[in-house]
Amino acid sequence: xxxxxxxxxxxxxxxxxxxxxxxxxxxxxxxxxxxxxxxxxxxxxxxxxxxxxxxxxxxxxxxxxxxxxxxxxxxxxxxxxxxxxxxxxxxxxxxxxxxxxxxxxxxxxxxxxxxxxxxxxxxxxxxxxxxxxxxxxxxxxxxxxxxxxxxxxxxxxxxxxxxxxxxxxxxxxxxxxxxxxxxxxxxxxxxxxxxxxxxxxxxxxxxxxxxxxxxxxxxxxxxxxxxxxxxxxxxxxxxxxxxxxxxxxxxxxxxxxxxxxxxxxxxxxxxxxxxxxxxxxxxxxx
Numbered sequence: 451x452x453x454x455x456x457x458x459x460x461x462x463x464x465x466x467x468x469x470x471x472x473x474x475x476x477x478x479x480x481x482x483x484x485x486x487x488x489x490x491x492x493x494x495x496x497x498x499x500x501x502x503x504x505x506x507x508x509x510x511x512x513x514x515x516x517x518x519x520x521x522x523x524x525x526x527x528x529x530x531x532x533x534x535x536x537x538x539x540x541x542x543x544x545x546x547x548x549x550x551x552x553x554x555x556x557x558x559x560x561x562x563x564x565x566x567x568x569x570x571x572x573x574x575x576x577x578x579x580x581x582x583x584x585x586x587x588x589x590x591x592x593x594x595x596x597x598x599x600x601x602x603x604x605x606x607x608x609x610x611x612x613x614x615x616x617x618x619x620x621x622x623x624x625x626x627x628x629x630x631x632x633x634x635x636x637x638x639x640x641x642x643x644x645x646x647x648x649x650x651x652x653x654x655x656x657x658x659x660x661x662x663x664x665x666x667x668x669x670x671x672x673x674x675x676x677x678x679x680x681x682x683x684x685x686x687x688x689x690x691x692x693x694x695x696x697x698x699x700x701x702x703x704x705x706x707x708x709x710x711x712x713x714x715x716x717x718x719x720x721x722x723x724x725x726x727x728x729x730x731x732x733x734x735x736x
């Protein structure tokens with residue numbers, strides 16, 4: 451995969467840590483130039499100082515893997531900052547091949563364990579409205595605006611848009627919060643709706659599900675909180691995105707909801723430990 455994406459330009463939002471960082475590393479491993487955005491440029495996050503990771507760290511790792519990492523500080527709830535990122539890519543490269551909409555503020559309350567975390571599984575009338583705002587402002591809306599601004603560049607390359615979502619979009623269980631279910635469902639529907647608009651231009655738009663990912667937040671959880679036996683490293687979903695971006699027939703998948711583990715089976719890539727996690731689809735559909 452070292453040179454599969456050589457000469458390609460990608461933008462990964464929310465890449466200071468977690469899945470976004472993993473996506474950036476997977477694209478860097480394949481040789482891409484990767485712009486990584488988020489609020490934490492260097493050092494520790496002022497919002498969640500107990501979580502390691504910064505844009506500069508991610509960019510260095512991307513470059514070390516054979517790509518080129520470009521860190522750009524951006525709060526994607528501010529449209530002007532998002533526009534500035536896209537304009538910089540236009541000025542420096544004049545093209546964009548891959549956009550990965552990963553930015554997600556929905557778990558901030560869980561990490562901080564404030565009222566949002568405490569009320570995560572409460573009935574909707576007991577939840578603070580800020581849970582909705584976190585998931586839609588720094589989630590669905592941010593994905594829409596970034597895609598809207600980046601679309602003209604993607605038209606020129608017949609590029610790829612990937613929205614990071616999750617299985618919660620498919621089935622609303624009694625214990626799940628309504629904002630969470632709706633935000634993930636909206637991410638899937640956004641991918642489909644954009645695919646329909648972009649179809650005449652040959653631009654691919656998909657939604658992509660990870661499994662249980664060993665992010666910094668997950669690894670800080672109390673012992674026994676998660677069964678990690680079938681978990682994925684953050685770079686695993688990055689390898690899934692890289693496989694899609696390197697597939698000359700990826701347009702046949704436009705509008706679909708894809709699962710990283712199933713793409714591993716299809717394209718033949720493994721996790722960084724050489725293992726191939728199984729898809730969680732049966733767990734959510736059963």
